[in-house]
Amino acid sequence: MAEIFCTRCGTRMPDGVSECPSCHNPIQHYGTGGPQQAANPAPHAAYQNRYGQAPVPPGNGNHGNKNLLIIIIVALIAVTILLAVLVLQRCSGSENPPAVPADTSATAAKANKPDTVVKEVVVVKETAERVEVPTAPLQSGTIQAYDGFLNIRSRPSARSRIVDVYYNGNTIYYRRNGGSSWVKVYDSTGTRMIGYANSNYIY
Incomplete structure (x- = not known):
């Protein structure tokens, strides 16, 4: 079956329809031969519709919108996963702080000489109480x-x-x-x- 194009918007349609399904432009049919070919030429770069643009086959814009929507959804999922990983790492780090090594040398010294330190403090206090500092004359x-x-x-x-x-x-x-x-x-x-x-x- 032969196909024709709308002279207003360039929509492709089967031969025999009375108006364009897109812009409802009335379609005029001619006899076989040259007049029909001249009235319905195939669309090309120079063929423009009433808006000054070349006709675009229907459906191409929808595919581009779908692809863009898919890309946005994938990016959002990736960002959400990354944020979740960072939050988990920070929480695990705060719950389990690194252990601080104890000063074993000081602990051992206190364990070995607890009584000696106490006795030294007592002796110093007793000595300070016994010392009498001479007072300068007024x-x-x-x-x-x-x-x-x-x-x-x-x-x-x-x-x-x-x-x-x-x-x-x-x-x-x-x-x-x-x-x-x-x-x-x-x-x-x-x-x-x-x-x-x-x-x-x-x-």
């Missing part, structure tokens, strides 16, 4: 500073907090703090310590 002096005052600080350091201030001409009571230029400042009775001061400004 001295008094007068403040003579370039700025007109002397800061009393919480520690023997110029960066420590200021707890009191003595002015030039005030009497200050102090005790020597070893060989340091900082001395311990006391009240007049010598029983309550106030802080530390620089002895370079005490005369």
